[in-house]
Amino acid sequence: MKTNTNYAGIPQDLAQLEKAKIVLIPVPYDGTSTWGKGADKGPNAFLEASENMELYDIETDTEVYKQGIYLADEILENRSPESMVDTVHKVTKEYIKRNKFVALIGGEHSISIGSIRAFNECFENLSVLHIDAHADLRKTYQGTQYNHACAVHEASQQTNLVQVGIRSMDAIEKTYMDPDKTFFAHEMLSNEYWMDNVIDQLSDNVFITFDLDALDPSIMPSTGTPEPGGLLWYETLEFLLQVFQEKNVVGFDMVELCPNKNDKSPDFLAAKLFYKMLTYKFKEEEADDDYDNTYDTDLKSVSNTHFKFDDDED
Numbered sequence: 001m002k003t004n005t006n007y008a009g010i011p012q013d014l015a016q017l018e019k020a021k022i023v024l025i026p027v028p029y030d031g032t033s034t035w036g037k038g039a040d041k042g043p044n045a046f047l048e049a050s051e052n053m054e055l056y057d058i059e060t061d062t063e064v065y066k067q068g069i070y071l072a073d074e075i076l077e078n079r080s081p082e083s084m085v086d087t088v089h090k091v092t093k094e095y096i097k098r099n100k101f102v103a104l105i106g107g108e109h110s111i112s113i114g115s116i117r118a119f120n121e122c123f124e125n126l127s128v129l130h131i132d133a134h135a136d137l138r139k140t141y142q143g144t145q146y147n148h149a150c151a152v153h154e155a156s157q158q159t160n161l162v163q164v165g166i167r168s169m170d171a172i173e174k175t176y177m178d179p180d181k182t183f184f185a186h187e188m189l190s191n192e193y194w195m196d197n198v199i200d201q202l203s204d205n206v207f208i209t210f211d212l213d214a215l216d217p218s219i220m221p222s223t224g225t226p227e228p229g230g231l232l233w234y235e236t237l238e239f240l241l242q243v244f245q246e247k248n249v250v251g252f253d254m255v256e257l258c259p260n261k262n263d264k265s266p267d268f269l270a271a272k273l274f275y276k277m278l279t280y281k282f283k284e285e286e287a288d289d290d291y292d293n294t295y296d297t298d299l300k301s302v303s304n305t306h307f308k309f310d311d312d313e314d
Ligand SMILES: [Mn+2]
Pocket: 132, 133, 134, 211, 213, 214, 225, 256
C-alpha cells in the first residue's frame, strides 16, 4: 500500500496539509462487491497513473496542483461495512471543517454513504449529483444497508438526489426514485437538453458521486459491473464543466475503479477525469488566493430538524 508519496509527484511544498486547498482521501474498500472483485486496488492504480500524468491543463490553461493537494492516509477500516462508512464520514468531515476541498477515490460505491453523510451535515440544501449506470437505491442488500447497491438510498431520503446515466436497476428501486430527477441513459440519447435539464434540478451546493461504470465500457472497462450504453469522454467533460461553472461543487468522490493489470488505460482515464474535476473547480482561482470551502459553521446550531445523523466526533 502507498505511504508518504505525494499525489501525482507534486513538489513537497504543494503537498503539505497546511497549505493545500485540496485533500484527496483514498478508500481502498471492497467489502461488499457482488460480482467483479478488485475495487480495493483502485486507489493505488489511480495514484500510479496520476504520477505519470502531465499536470498542465490545455483546455483551461491552468495547473490546478499549484493550489496544493494533500494526499491523506488511506482509510483501511474494514471490520464491517458500517464501521468503514463511519470512518469515511468522520475523516471526511474533519477535513471539511479544516476548510479543505475534499475529494475521495474508492473503492466500491458504499464508501459514498459516508462521504455524502459528511457533506450533507456541512452544507445547506445539498444536492447529490449521482453519475452511475446503476440506481443504487436499494434500502438493504445482502443483509446490510451499507452494501454498494445501497450507495445512494440514504441520499435519496436526506438530500436532493439527481441521478444521471442510469441504465440498470431493480423494479423495487422505482419506489425511491424521483422521475423528475432521474436521467436514464436511453432518454439522454434523444434529449439534446439533458445537461441543462440536470442542472435545473440541482440546488446551489452540489456533491458529485461519480461511479466510473457510468462511462461506456468501451472507454472504461475496468469496473466491477460494466453496463453497455454509457457516457463518452468529451460529453462527460462538457457536462462536468457546466456543473462546476453553474453550481457550487463542494466536493466529490470517484468510485469503482477495478484495475486490470493487462490494460492500464482505464486507470489513466480515472486519473485524468479526477484531475479535470479539480481543474474545473479551481480554474478561476489564483494559487495564492485564500480559499473558502463555504462550509457552513453555523449550520448545526441554526437547524435542529434538518439533520438526522449523529455528530459523533465533537
Ligand atoms: Mn454502478
